Amino acid sequence: MAPCAPLSLVGLLLLASCQPASLQDLTNRNADFATRLYRAVSSRTDDNVFLSVFTLSSALLPLLSAAAGPTQDQLLQGLRLQGLDPQSLPDLFQSLRTAVQGGSLDMNLRQGTALLPRQGLEVSSSFLDLVQTKFGGNAQSLAYTSPLEAASTINLLAQEWTGDTVRELVTDLDPQTQLLIATAAAYQVKFSPSFNESLTQDERFYVNKYRVVMVPMMFRADKFFLAYDLGLKAGVLKLPMAGGAAMLVVLPDEDVDITSVEEAVTGDQIQTWIRQLKKTKLEVQLPRFLLERSYSLRDVLQTLNITQVFQEEADLSNMGEGEAVKLTQVFHKAVVTVADGDGAGGGASVFSTLPPRLTVNRPFIFVVYLQTSGAVLSIGRVIDPSSK
Structure with a gap:
């Protein structure tokens, strides 16, 4: 194997040893x-x-x-x-x-x-x-x-x-x-299971303190993987997709500026969120958006x-x-394009007790990744789902 090339101090911190890449x-x-x-x-x-x-x-x-x-x-x-x-x-x-x-x-x-x-x-x-x-x-x-x-x-x-x-x-x-x-x-995002379009209805989305828009809000009651980042004050929801991918929806608390969460988004942070996910009964409302x-x-x-x-x-x-x-x-x-299914998707599951509801009705970050490797495919931010 060829000797390691000289690296800066930053490079040395990032690369502990010069080994073949995996x-x-x-x-x-x-x-x-x-x-x-x-x-x-x-x-x-x-x-x-x-x-x-x-x-x-x-x-x-x-x-x-x-x-x-x-x-x-x-x-x-x-x-x-x-x-x-x-x-x-x-x-x-x-x-x-x-x-x-x-x-x-x-x-x-x-x-x-x-x-x-x-x-x-x-x-x-x-x-x-x-x-x-x-x-x-x-x-x-x-x-x-x-x-x-x-x-x-x-x-x-x-x-x-x-x-x-x-x-x-x-x-x-x-x-x-x-x-x-x-x-x-x-x-064309395909959730698995999908949201049932018959349960979608217009709801308020709070773009900021001064602007509210009405958007089609999808609904599903199911068992979801959920985490909460105490340091960043943000919830993290996993939505499995067809093809082995998944979407992480990162929703800051109501009193938290989304930019403060964005500054913490790194590859390692995404992996930390994924490791912290726990399955729980939940009702989820997520806006359709393009x-x-x-x-x-x-x-x-x-x-x-x-x-x-x-x-x-x-x-x-x-x-x-x-x-x-x-x-x-x-x-x-x-x-x-993030939308509900064709009417045959997941619906309102029957639970013995009413589960908590997570309503994504304010600006959020989303990450699409491969579940097998954690490879990040796309990253986005929705400030206003009524606008492209």
Whole structure:
């Protein structure tokens, strides 16, 4: 095994020893990056947030194989992969992607990614093969000197990836673009068991102290897994989904600002919540919602110390033969639909005593993850379920 590369003090604290990476190690590190990205995005807006973080990882990790020198070193740190061998990561990520794909049809998850260099920069066949086979993405050159035509091509890709759910991933493109990353994802959440639509009725949702909206509130009485974070003053509810995934709904207490809970959302914190879950009889009311969020992530990624890949001195020479290229922008659009079933879902179970009721009627955070490995697939925040 190759000797450990020199690490900063932070790297040494994060990596006790330089050992071959395991799939669980990659899963944990990927969750760490996902939550850092979520916190960076959510801190910039007061609106709803939704990120398909696994889709973004599928698009960003191929940059490690394209990069060399300081550019690669900084990417490893920014993606929380310090000390790992970049050459082993494609095979590890392929294993993780296979686990996700195993349940994606049942989850109704459609996603796609592409690395899109400017016309004239030929992508090597070996890099294209790696992007396709290991990361499930695509790589092709575009003529950004014709911005409308390039945007149309990207939007058609997004439509194809998501079954026509995402129709407009990009609008204006810079003719001087050198390299873009395009990502899109669409989730149709299927709870298992589902909420029975015949029990859904309009209820109040308290967006803030000054605004209340009426939303369709789903209902189910059942045995649920529930936890309470005493330090953060937030309840955590697990809702199993088809395909082996589950959604954690994190609901701060009425007198707690959601931002204080968001600041504590890390990969380790999510795992702590999952370990603390206990089965209990409960009536649950959860709003139906549809989120459709678009992001240009260059500035956000730079706050996570991923900067050099966007600069002129970026070294992405492993992508192919030709002139040097820097990453211009990372586009991401994700759609999630959370709704009740078709009338045949779970209903009002009969208990000998009336169970407590958890009504999710104020801003909350949700995390979708694989139950087998804890891999984080998406993270979102619902401030107003009546708005996309």
